Amino acid sequence: MxxxxxxxxxxxxxxxxxxxxxxxxxxxxxxxxxxxxxxxxxxxxxxxxxxxxxxxxxxxxxxxxxxxxxxxxxxxxxxxxxxxxxxxxxxxxxxxxxxxxxxxxxxxxxxxxxxxxxxxxxxxxxxxxxxxxxxxxxxxxxxxxxxxxxxxxxxxxxxxxxxxxxxxxxxxxxxxxxxxxxxxxxxxxxxxxxxxxxxxxxxxxxxxxxxxxxxxxxxxxxxxxxxxxxxxxxxxxxxxxxxxxxxxxxxLYFSLAKHANEMAMKIACAIEAQGYSFLTPPHTNQIFPILPKAVIDELMQQYDFYEWKAVDEQRSVVRIITSWATNENMVDAFIDCLKGRITL
Amino acid sequence: MxxxxxxxxxxxxxxxxxxxxxxxxxxxxxxxxxxxxxxxxxxxxxxxxxxxxxxxxxxxxxxxxxxxxxxxxxxxxxxxxxxxxxxxxxxxxxxxxxxxxxxxxxxxxxxxxxxxxxxxxxxxxxxxxxxxxxxxxxxxxxxxxxxxxxxxxxxxxxxxxxxxxxxxxxxxxxxxxxxxxxxxxxxxxxxxxxxxxxxxxxxxxxxxxxxxxxxxxxxxxxxxxxxxxxxxxxxxxxxxxxxxxxxxxxxLYFSLAKHANEMAMKIACAIEAQGYSFLTPPHTNQIFPILPKAVIDELMQQYDFYEWKAVDEQRSVVRIITSWATNENMVDAFIDCLKGRITL
Amino acid sequence: MxxxxxxxxxxxxxxxxxxxxxxxxxxxxxxxxxxxxxxxxxxxxxxxxxxxxxxxxxxxxxxxxxxxxxxxxxxxxxxxxxxxxxxxxxxxxxxxxxxxxxxxxxxxxxxxxxxxxxxxxxxxxxxxxxxxxxxxxxxxxxxxxxxxxxxxxxxxxxxxxxxxxxxxxxxxxxxxxxxxxxxxxxxxxxxxxxxxxxxxxxxxxxxxxxxxxxxxxxxxxxxxxxxxxxxxxxxxxxxxxxxxxxxxxxxLYFSLAKHANEMAMKIACAIEAQGYSFLTPPHTNQIFPILPKAVIDELMQQYDFYEWKAVDEQRSVVRIITSWATNENMVDAFIDCLKGRITL
Amino acid sequence: MxxxxxxxxxxxxxxxxxxxxxxxxxxxxxxxxxxxxxxxxxxxxxxxxxxxxxxxxxxxxxxxxxxxxxxxxxxxxxxxxxxxxxxxxxxxxxxxxxxxxxxxxxxxxxxxxxxxxxxxxxxxxxxxxxxxxxxxxxxxxxxxxxxxxxxxxxxxxxxxxxxxxxxxxxxxxxxxxxxxxxxxxxxxxxxxxxxxxxxxxxxxxxxxxxxxxxxxxxxxxxxxxxxxxxxxxxxxxxxxxxxxxxxxxxxLYFSLAKHANEMAMKIACAIEAQGYSFLTPPHTNQIFPILPKAVIDELMQQYDFYEWKAVDEQRSVVRIITSWATNENMVDAFIDCLKGRITL
Missing domain, CATH: 3.40.640.10 (Type I PLP-dependent aspartate aminotransferase-like (Major domain))
Incomplete structure (x- = not known):
């Protein structure tokens, strides 16, 4: 996880x-x-x-x-x-x-x-x-x-x-x-x-x-x-x-923050590319995509993140946070998982 | 210092x-x-x-x-x-x-x-x-x-x-x-x-x-x-x-404390050997000797410690604290300084 | 007043x-x-x-x-x-x-x-x-x-x-x-x-x-x-x-409260009879009628009460309070004033 | 009482x-x-x-x-x-x-x-x-x-x-x-x-x-x-x-206070005349005489006052307070009681 x-x-x-x-x-x-x-x-x-x-x-x-x-x-x-x-x-x-x-x-x-x-x-x-x-x-x-x-x-x-x-x-x-x-x-x-x-x-x-x-x-x-x-x-x-x-x-403070932001934006772009919207526009290392619950469930089998609040019966806002320490490989894997899920 | x-x-x-x-x-x-x-x-x-x-x-x-x-x-x-x-x-x-x-x-x-x-x-x-x-x-x-x-x-x-x-x-x-x-x-x-x-x-x-x-x-x-x-x-x-x-x-917690105590006791013994008394009997890594102000002044040229309170016009209680990190060589040097002062 | x-x-x-x-x-x-x-x-x-x-x-x-x-x-x-x-x-x-x-x-x-x-x-x-x-x-x-x-x-x-x-x-x-x-x-x-x-x-x-x-x-x-x-x-x-x-x-506590309520209800009935509504249904000694500002202004020339909040540009909720000491003659005079205003 | x-x-x-x-x-x-x-x-x-x-x-x-x-x-x-x-x-x-x-x-x-x-x-x-x-x-x-x-x-x-x-x-x-x-x-x-x-x-x-x-x-x-x-x-x-x-x-504020003080001083003088001392010199409507416990006990049968603190085994400080409402007859009676006790 x-x-x-x-x-x-x-x-x-x-x-x-x-x-x-x-x-x-x-x-x-x-x-x-x-x-x-x-x-x-x-x-x-x-x-x-x-x-x-x-x-x-x-x-x-x-x-x-x-x-x-x-x-x-x-x-x-x-x-x-x-x-x-x-x-x-x-x-x-x-x-x-x-x-x-x-x-x-x-x-x-x-x-x-x-x-x-x-x-x-x-x-x-x-x-x-x-x-x-x-x-x-x-x-x-x-x-x-x-x-x-x-x-x-x-x-x-x-x-x-x-x-x-x-x-x-x-x-x-x-x-x-x-x-x-x-x-x-x-x-x-x-x-x-x-x-x-x-x-x-x-x-x-x-x-x-x-x-x-x-x-x-x-x-x-x-x-x-x-x-x-x-x-x-x-x-x-x-x-x-x-x-x-x-x-x-x-x-160092700024380069660490920049890395976190870039990782978040990479995820945000992938999410957007899948056609999902956001609670608020993604800018920093905290993003709030609105995802179908089935997608959330599947992602949660491999990744830990926070379910922010339900939007309706099918969808919830989730909060995904990256940091100075976020591993880009894991970001890529997360994106693959997201895309993969959709393909199915 | x-x-x-x-x-x-x-x-x-x-x-x-x-x-x-x-x-x-x-x-x-x-x-x-x-x-x-x-x-x-x-x-x-x-x-x-x-x-x-x-x-x-x-x-x-x-x-x-x-x-x-x-x-x-x-x-x-x-x-x-x-x-x-x-x-x-x-x-x-x-x-x-x-x-x-x-x-x-x-x-x-x-x-x-x-x-x-x-x-x-x-x-x-x-x-x-x-x-x-x-x-x-x-x-x-x-x-x-x-x-x-x-x-x-x-x-x-x-x-x-x-x-x-x-x-x-x-x-x-x-x-x-x-x-x-x-x-x-x-x-x-x-x-x-x-x-x-x-x-x-x-x-x-x-x-x-x-x-x-x-x-x-x-x-x-x-x-x-x-x-x-x-x-x-x-x-x-x-x-x-x-x-x-x-x-x-x-x-480790206890061995560190023990070291601190031993360093303090070494100093306390030396002080006692010089004929000085204490505010309270020395037990732990905080000791409170009562020293002549002249001695205090001389020690303070090389060592930092706290002047606790005046006892009379000539003498004060000082607080000497050791720790897990106290260097025994410095303890010995301090004792030498103390003894040396008295010899003079 | x-x-x-x-x-x-x-x-x-x-x-x-x-x-x-x-x-x-x-x-x-x-x-x-x-x-x-x-x-x-x-x-x-x-x-x-x-x-x-x-x-x-x-x-x-x-x-x-x-x-x-x-x-x-x-x-x-x-x-x-x-x-x-x-x-x-x-x-x-x-x-x-x-x-x-x-x-x-x-x-x-x-x-x-x-x-x-x-x-x-x-x-x-x-x-x-x-x-x-x-x-x-x-x-x-x-x-x-x-x-x-x-x-x-x-x-x-x-x-x-x-x-x-x-x-x-x-x-x-x-x-x-x-x-x-x-x-x-x-x-x-x-x-x-x-x-x-x-x-x-x-x-x-x-x-x-x-x-x-x-x-x-x-x-x-x-x-x-x-x-x-x-x-x-x-x-x-x-x-x-x-x-x-x-x-x-x-x-005595209850008879005093009852008097206050009765005085308020008398006013509330008169207000209702004039066709005005209320913020909340009148029950006790505090009533909250919604009145045209012109009516409020005229009443305020002779009576002191609290303008609670504006409803729209023409009307406001007011708060009228009676008490154990409220004089029924003044209640009647207030009602007359209210009715008189409307007649005009 | x-x-x-x-x-x-x-x-x-x-x-x-x-x-x-x-x-x-x-x-x-x-x-x-x-x-x-x-x-x-x-x-x-x-x-x-x-x-x-x-x-x-x-x-x-x-x-x-x-x-x-x-x-x-x-x-x-x-x-x-x-x-x-x-x-x-x-x-x-x-x-x-x-x-x-x-x-x-x-x-x-x-x-x-x-x-x-x-x-x-x-x-x-x-x-x-x-x-x-x-x-x-x-x-x-x-x-x-x-x-x-x-x-x-x-x-x-x-x-x-x-x-x-x-x-x-x-x-x-x-x-x-x-x-x-x-x-x-x-x-x-x-x-x-x-x-x-x-x-x-x-x-x-x-x-x-x-x-x-x-x-x-x-x-x-x-x-x-x-x-x-x-x-x-x-x-x-x-x-x-x-x-x-x-x-x-x-x-009125000052005349009331003055009455209280006068009543207290009248008691204080009587106490002093009996040879008793005070915790602090009596000045105002609170006085703190030091009385033998036997005297205190007898006074307390008819008068209510506060036992402030023990001075020794025989004597206590008591606090006697007068006010704007203190009745001079009761002050006189208290003094009589005090004197009477001593005579015995």
Whole structure:
């Protein structure tokens, strides 16, 4: 059984493991003050072209989201998110557990637009009987594989600023968004247009690790207290620093994401060629084809992937994910299996 | 500068790194359901001689403490801890942030006794104007290097049961306690006498990782929700499973701790031979000698360690920590430096 | 300007004020242990025909909801509510502030049915990545004026029990539901079919005060701690006890609600006679007619009421509320105004 | 049995009850926007000589403390309080339940001095492993009956400002402090020297009610959201407004407190005349004499009061409290009883 179920089925890129071995006995400060973390942050500041950014490394996406959001909001403030947003759909109430409502917006494509925010502000205007929307949470790519354009991010950013709302971008798979074929965003664009965002390592070649980036250092004052309080400050912070150093020293991060995207597009093309459609247009390493159940059953005998939701009695959306580690031979075999099935 | 400042200055034991490389491309389930984690938990259940235990791996001690405690307590319930307890002294309010008071007890040696709990229960009897003490938190070894005897744990356990209190043991450095010369406790004793405890990996050879052990599976129902909610459920849980597998397959965990203890004892003997005393008797890899400031200053020119607190104008307690990675040559050099200083 | 905006524009029923004066200098225990509270609880237990009930008085509905819900849920558990539910629509994030998600269900009539709960349980099945639904919150009457039938409550109760879910009924205006013309529920039915409910005093003749009723005393163990912790335990608890004593000694509570309902029905009949429709069928003291904006504007010159939401460019739903204190002369004048407007 | 156990054993001053009756059927806005509340706030702003103050009425002291503190602090910030402080000793973990540690200071007299704060800041300097002290909580009078002098408040205020700490004064019994014989503070002094304070009504003639006063309006932005979220925004806010109107229109508040103090001093003088000492010097309506257990037992046959703590085997501190409603005849009888006992 080969798995296309997620992008964390394997370990880490070999460069990272070798660097861990190479540096293993070098004594370092604890709690993120090690030299590798310092250097990795400096490189990231260059990549995003923002020398003023305050950067922190933590171990996972849910951890990132809950710490950033609980740090930025006062007790009566709320988050706005697409209903498909990871914080709403997949984090076991992590945000509410810190005391804040997530106000959800139904969307077709998982993306928020200024009009969605505007409608929310109107619906939440009866002060003080409602919460106060204060932070807009978006994901790029979204949880259903779509990506934001530069113009979409720009308009969201302008709207949020005009309403004194924070804009926070979840980049658990940011590499995949930024290396998608029709992407027109850069790390620097994102740094300019959000208050805070994160670059995900776990799903793109690291053992674990996300880089939280506050685009203005003054927004991050005292943030390290929160890291410690929420159990996110690793004693051996070097583990995170070394990984981001390896991923960003030579743009390994982007080449890994590109590989994942290419593998997904290869599968997507084959699926399309068979005449199937998709829940959302395939752009990144997550694709959502709509397949007949008989096809799904047959593929599932050899491949592991996720059945997303039923479309009708005959068909379901499935989620196929590739990663930096996806073996092209297995992609080809999967495509053969798909084609073969149809021929029958 | 060689560091005796903590036991997380280096990376991980080489066996762990090699195993990471060896298993790197084997696809595994995410979120702790990988085969390595499953196997490591089985081994741990054998080591503690408790087939009913429910075991979870997380990345750090503060994370462990806040998740376990917030999981076990209802909103009006509180923890009892020594004032030196890590949850009170070093975790940035992690427990209070989940809504619970830590009631502290002043102690000489960092250890709680039944009488301390009894006094606390009396002081907190004016229901409902006070919180309800419900969980007793102890550390072994304590944060000031002392260790519990079997008889002490037994009597605490009996007392807690009689008062319907949970007993939770923080084992961030449990290996060091259990391999201390005058230790008479086993993992099995601890499993029998506590409701929940954890075995720390971070400070004894792992890159990161603690094993949370509920000694009765029914106490842990739904605990995985909390792991996810608090951001502790790693996508690549294999990273934790592999480490505990390596540490416990061949008792590596204990041999590493033993090395750390021996290095510390070597230093402690030398210090004692010079006529200095200690804040608490040296047992494990953390020792707290009381040294003249001039000696401290000289040692600090070549060695990094922590000045714990001033005793008087001339002397301070310092904390010297060794680890699985401590180089015996550096220990000898440190001792020479200490002796040399005195000769002068 | 006469107000039909809410049912708390006046003070308290005169019986209550006179009893406050009469008992004013009788010394009593504090914190709810006064003789009046004890007696009022005994009377309530008789009215609901449940000698095992544990009863507590607090000052308001939001306070009730947040304390009951945070008391009953563990950290990973969530509430299910209609989207119109007071806890979701009007309480400033009070429930989320205690750490719990409110999962909302869209409804036509503000009422939850077993199928709504079933759908929610299915949507929240991916343990541990989602919260665990555990408590069902309903209001009777609902926030849009509808009421539950006995059979509806029965089927919800049976379904909740079968799924190990708590059923909590918000009775901020319970008197108005139980005295509605087509009501077939009794206090005893509610006590039998819910785990916990509350009887609202504030909106039916009291200065302030809600009676929280746990239908099994074992569910309420330690609840007084929560009352104190959330700032709800009044030093002069007599103020609450005296009011419930007056309201329930002679069924004053129900006669006051009946008056309010009758006043609302009188208005509703007149509105219907004019050919207007309603958002929901009028049953209790809250009615939601759909009126032309010109009519609304004219009425608003003499009467205060709430414009609920626009239906189209010409018409809006308005909310008209009557109370125990509503003056029938003003009701008649309002009807005259409404009729007069139409004649023109 | 006559009670000297607390200052909330009776109802409210008759002026308040009469005003409730007089205004009962006047329709008013809900949620604190009624005309009585508006007028009462205006009078309070005059009394404290601070036109910029933002004032809110809530129902009790614990509610006040938890809302103010959770509103002012960010998640990693903590409160400093005397160990005897009401928030630490008597509020069932209300502050911790909002996520914040209370750092306690042991004192002789229940009062905090700059040096106490300074020591705390030093003990909590290891950022980010500790919480960040940010708000200083004091009570006047303290929970053990002592009062602050103007000079003490001044120096605390200056110190707090120099360290960027908020100063919050709990005035549950502020009337009693300000009418104590040796008091040299005014309401205006308190308003000038604190960031926020409250004036307690419950313990000085009101049915319930505390006035929260932010001395700079900008500190209170959005505070009404918190009131609603924590269940403190009464629908019939008129109940609070009317009471503060009556208490402060003619300085009734101060004359009531003065009566209570005089009754307490009369008892204190008699006790002193019998040769007994006190835990703290008697100043206000709470006195803490140290009496032989035999005397206590005899007094307790006719009078209810609180045994505070044992001093030795023969003697205990007791707490005797008088109030605006204390009957001087009963005070005289109590004194006779005390004297009579001694004669025997």
């Amino acid at each position: 080969y798995s296309f179920k997620n992008d964390y089925a394997e370990g880490a890129h070999p460069n990272i493991l070798h660097k861990l071995i190479e540096t293993n006995l070098v004594q370092q400060m604890g709690y993120g003050e090690d030299g590798y973390s310092v250097e990795a942050k400096e490189i990231l500041r260059q990549k995003i072209q923002n020398p003023d950014a305050a950067i922190y490394f933590v171990s996972g996406g849910t951890q990132t989201n809950l710490i950033v959001i609980s740090f930025m909001l006062r007790p009566h403030e709320a988050v706005i998110s697409a209903e498909t947003g990871h914080i709403y759909a997949n984090e076991a109430g992590a945000i509410e557990a810190t005391g804040h409502r997530i106000i959800t917006v139904e969307t077709e494509d998982g993306k928020l637009k200024p009009v969605d925010i505007e409608n929310t502000l109107q619906a939440y205007s009866l002060k003080p009987h409602v919460v106060k929307p204060k932070l807009v949470y978006i994901s790029n790519p979204t949880e259903i594989g779509t990506i934001y354009t530069k113009s979409e991010i720009d308009s969201l950013s302008i709207y949020c600023k005009s309403k004194d709302l924070y804009l926070f971008l979840d980049g658990a798979r940011l590499g995949h968004a930024l290396t998608a074929k029709n992407n027109d965003l850069t790390l620097s664009d994102i740094s300019c247009n959000t208050d805070v965002f994160y670059i995900g390592g776990t799903k793109n070649g690291a053992l674990l690790g996300e880089a939280i980036i506050f685009n203005r250092a003054d927004l991050a004052i005292d943030f390290d207290y929160l890291l410690k309080q929420k159990g996110a400050l690793l004693a051996k912070g070097r583990l995170l620093g070394i990984q981001f150093l390896e991923l960003f020293r030579d743009d | 060689y560091s005796f400042k903590n036991d997380y200055a280096e990376g991980a034991h080489p066996n762990i790194l090699h195993k990471l490389i060896e298993t790197n491309l084997v696809q595994q389930m995410g979120y702790g359901e990988d085969g390595y984690s499953v196997e490591a938990k089985e081994i741990l259940r054998q080591k503690i001689q408790n087939p009913d235990a429910a075991i979870y791996f997380v990345s750090g001690g503060t994370q462990t403490n806040l998740i376990v405690i917030s999981f076990m307590l209802r909103p009006h319930e509180a923890v009892i801890s020594a004032e030196t307890g890590h949850i009170y002294a070093n975790e940035a309010g992690a427990i209070e942030a989940t809504g619970h008071r830590i009631i502290t007890v002043e102690t000489e040696d960092g250890k709680l006794k039944p009488v301390d709990i009894e006094n606390t229960l009396q002081a907190y009897s004016l229901k409902p104007h006070v919180v309800k003490p419900k969980l007793v938190y102890i550390s072994n070894p304590t944060e000031i290097g002392t260790i519990y005897t079997k008889s002490e744990i037994d009597s605490l356990s009996i007392y807690c049961k009689s008062k319907d209190l949970y007993l939770f043991l923080d084992g961030a450095r449990l290996g060091h306690a259990l391999t201390a010369k005058n230790n008479d406790l086993t993992l099995s004793d601890i499993s029998c006498n506590t409701d929940v405890f954890y075995i720390g990996g971070t400070k004894n050879g792992a890159l990161l990782g603690e094993a949370i052990i509920f000694n009765r599976a029914d106490l842990a129902i739904d605990f995985d929700y909390l792991l996810k909610q608090k951001g502790a459920l790693l996508a690549k849980g294999r990273l934790l499973g592999i480490q505990f597998l390596e540490l416990f397959r061949d008792d | 006469y107000s039909f905006k809410n049912d708390y524009a006046e003070g308290a029923h005169p019986n209550i004020l006179h009893k406050l004066i009469e008992t004013n200098l009788v010394q009593q225990m504090g914190y709810g242990e006064d003789g009046y509270s004890v007696e009022a609880k005994e009377i309530l237990r008789q009215k609901i025909q449940n000698p095992d009930a544990a009863i507590y008085f607090v000052s308001g509905g939001t306070q009730t909801n947040l304390i009951v819900i945070s008391f009953m849920l563990r950290p990973h558990e969530a509430v299910i509510s209609a989207e119109t539910g007071h806890i979701y629509a009007n309480e400033a994030g009070a429930i989320e502030a205690t750490g719990h998600r409110i999962i909302t269900v869209e409804t036509e009539d503000g009422k939850l049915k077993p199928v709504d709960i079933e759908n929610t349980l299915q949507a929240y099945s991916l343990k541990p990545h989602v919260v665990k639904p555990k408590l069902v919150y309903i209001s009777n009457p609902t926030e849009i004026g509808t009421i539950y039938t006995k059979s509806e409550i029965d089927s919800l109760s049976i379904y909740c029990k079968s799924k190990d879910l708590y059923l909590f009924l918000d009775g901020a205006r319970l008197g108005h539901a139980l005295t509605a013309k087509n009501n077939d529920l009794t206090l005893s039915d509610i006590s039998c079919n819910t785990d916990v409910f509350y009887i609202g005093g504030t909106k039916n003749g009291a200065l302030l005060g809600e009676a929280i009723i746990f239908n099994r005393a074992d569910l309420a163990i330690d609840f007084d701690y929560l009352l104190k912790q959330k700032g709800a335990l009044l030093a002069k608890g007599r103020l609450l006890g005296i009011q419930f004593l007056e309201l329930f000694r002679d069924d | 006559y009670s000297f156990k607390n200052d909330y054993a009776e109802g409210a001053h008759p002026n308040i009850l009469h005003k409730l009756i007089e205004t009962n059927l006047v329709q008013q806005m809900g949620y604190g926007e009624d005309g009585y509340s508006v007028e009462a706030k205006e009078i309070l702003r005059q009394k404290i000589q601070n036109p910029d103050a933002a004032i809110y009425f809530v129902s009790g002291g614990t509610q006040t403390n938890l809302i103010v503190i959770s509103f002012m602090l960010r998640p990693h910030e903590a409160v400093i309080s005397a160990e005897t402080g009401h928030i630490y000793a008597n509020e069932a973990g209300a502050i911790e339940a909002t996520g914040h540690r209370i750092i306690t200071v042991e004192t002789e007299d229940g009062k905090l001095k700059p040096v106490d704060i300074e020591n705390t800041l030093q003990a909590y300097s290891l950022k980010p492993h500790v919480v960040k002290p940010k708000l200083v909580y004091i009570s006047n009078p303290t929970e053990i009956g002592t009062i602050y002098t103007k000079s003490e408040i001044d120096s605390l205020s200056i110190y707090c400002k120099s360290k960027d700490l908020y100063l919050f004064l709990d005035g549950a019994r502020l009337g009693h402090a300000l009418t104590a014989k040796n008091n040299d503070l005014t309401l205006s002094d308190i308003s000038c020297n604190t960031d926020v304070f409250y004036i307690g009504g419950t313990k000085n003639g009101a049915l319930l009610g505390e006035a929260i006063i932010f001395n700079r309006a900008d500190l209170a932005i959005d505070f009404d959201y918190l009131l609603k979220q924590k269940g403190a925004l009464l629908a019939k806010g008129r109940l609070l407004g009317i009471q503060f109107l009556e208490l402060f229109r003619d300085d």
